[in-house]
Amino acid sequence: MNITLLPGDGIGPEITAVTKALLQAVGSRHGLPLVMEEAPMGGAAIAACGEPLPKETLRCCRAADAVLLAAIGDPQYDRHPRQQRPESGLLGLRAGLQLFANLRPVKVIPSLLGASSLKPEVVSGVDLLVVRELTGGIYFGQPKGRIGSGSGERAFNTMTYGAMEVDRIAAMAFRLASQRRRRLCSVDKANVLDVSQLWRERVERMAPTWPDVTVEHMYVDNAAMQLIRQPRRFDVLLTGNLFGDILSDEAAMLSGSIGLLPSASLGDSGPGLFEPVHGSAPDIAGQDRANPLAMVLSAAMMLRLGLGQESAATALETAVDRVLKAGFRTPDMMADGCVVVGCGAMGEHLLAALEDPVEDGAPQPDVNRV
Numbered sequence: 165m166n167i168t169l170l171p172g173d174g175i176g177p178e179i180t181a182v183t184k185a186l187l188q189a190v191g192s193r194h195g196l197p198l199v200m201e202e203a204p205m206g207g208a209a210i211a212a213c214g215e216p217l218p219k220e221t222l223r224c225c226r227a228a229d230a231v232l233l234a235a236i237g238d239p240q241y242d243r244h245p246r247q248q249r250p251e252s253g254l255l256g257l258r259a260g261l262q263l264f265a266n267l268r269p270v271k272v273i274p275s276l277l278g279a280s281s282l283k284p285e286v287v288s289g290v291d292l293l294v295v296r297e298l299t300g301g302i303y304f305g306q307p308k309g310r311i312g313s314g315s316g317e318r319a320f321n322t323m324t325y326g327a328m329e330v331d332r333i334a335a336m337a338f339r340l341a342s343q344r345r346r347r348l349c350s351v352d353k354a355n356v357l358d359v360s361q362l363w364r365e366r367v368e369r370m371a372p373t374w375p376d377v378t379v380e381h382m383y384v385d386n387a388a389m390q391l392i393r394q395p396r397r398f399d400v401l402l403t404g405n406l407f408g409d410i411l412s413d414e415a416a417m418l419s420g421s422i423g424l425l426p427s428a429s430l431g432d433s434g435p436g437l438f439e440p441v442h443g444s445a446p447d448i449a450g451q452d453r454a455n456p457l458a459m460v461l462s463a464a465m466m467l468r469l470g471l472g473q474e475s476a477a478t479a480l481e482t483a484v485d486r487v488l489k490a491g492f493r494t495p496d497m498m499a500d501g502c503v504v505v506g507c508g509a510m511g512e513h514l515l516a517a518l519e520d521p522v523e524d525g526a527p528q529p530d531v532n533r534v
């Protein structure tokens with residue numbers, strides 16, 4: 165089982181070190197032949213090779229069984245032309261591996277209820293999954309660019325979806341909903357956008373093939389409101405690329421810390437890409453303050469969805485659950501009565517929790533799972 169590890173920028177290397185040690189431990193406990201190879205990506209790759217996604221990195225990812233990315237982004241490249249920025253490397257990787265489906269589960273963990281900026285009674289029991297289209301829409305639509313100059317300059321992007329692109333992400337969302345609470349909310353802006361009218365028609369057309377799943381359509385502005393008003397009403401949220409980018413950050417805040425949220429990006433075939441939802445947090449990089457849990461939970465998603473190793477995935481999630489229940493917190497999640505720990509120490513506590521055998525029939529961990 166070949167894994168390409170992309171530590172990337174900012175806090176990326178610190179959280180990668182923790183996650184790698186845990187993968188090694190869980191691999192040997194579960195007898196998994198895990199081989200991990202690191203490759204440069206993002207700002208680190210611009211510094212080392214002059215481009216955010218070197219050909220060799222893409223080749224290594226394509227050849228792997230799964231790709232685990234920490235985070236990319238570095239403010240020193242903010243003024244670089246678009247193709248020379250870390251984010252372009254990530255978009256290139258998503259396109260290069262044809263990862264059209266991005267799954268972002270958000271589950272509010274009871275022991276972290278107080279960490280949310282929303283009232284505990286609003287967020288308690290939230291368990292939703294954002295299914296975001298990832299290789300189309302306004303992120304990749306043509307034409308795009310800038311023309312003219314001075315006060316006559318214009319810039320433009322195109323939000324476009326083909327029926328086939330909507331169908332394949334909708335099918336994925338229906339399937340996932342049918343395995344969960346069987347409620348699908350498709351998000352669009354069909355009252356204004358032609359592209360959303362097509363989106364809605366394709367989802368409606370598919371609905372009869374999933375009779376067990378209840379479908380509703382919601383305008384994106386209303387979805388943004390309902391997510392903080394009544395977040396428990398959502399099970400699976402199906403979105404296009406841009407709407408999903410925005411709503412998944414909003415949904416992340418329900419759980420109190422974006423430092424807890426994993427994600428999986430999948431295509432029809434080939435390796436999946438697993439990464440935390442958070443960014444590279446350059447302001448705290450190198451200070452041993454980073455929260456490694458989202459990357460550890462992303463590694464669990466990788467084991468489950470990318471490598472088919474359910475029990476190893478659950479072992480990692482159980483370790484995260486136990487460490488949180490024991491009251492260990494990185495500064496971003498700190499609450500009264502808890503013990504603040506750094507990134508490295510969090511890793512040690514996770515390793516200890518992993519080594520401590522769990523009784524059979526133990527309840528499912530409370531953490532984020534698809």
Ligand code: IPM
Pocket residue numbers: 251254255409
């Ligand atoms: C995300 C990020 C990326 C996106 C950026 C870094 C390109 O915000 O994964 O949500 O916009 O998709």
Ligand code: MG
Pocket residue numbers: 409410413
């Ligand atoms: Mg985003």
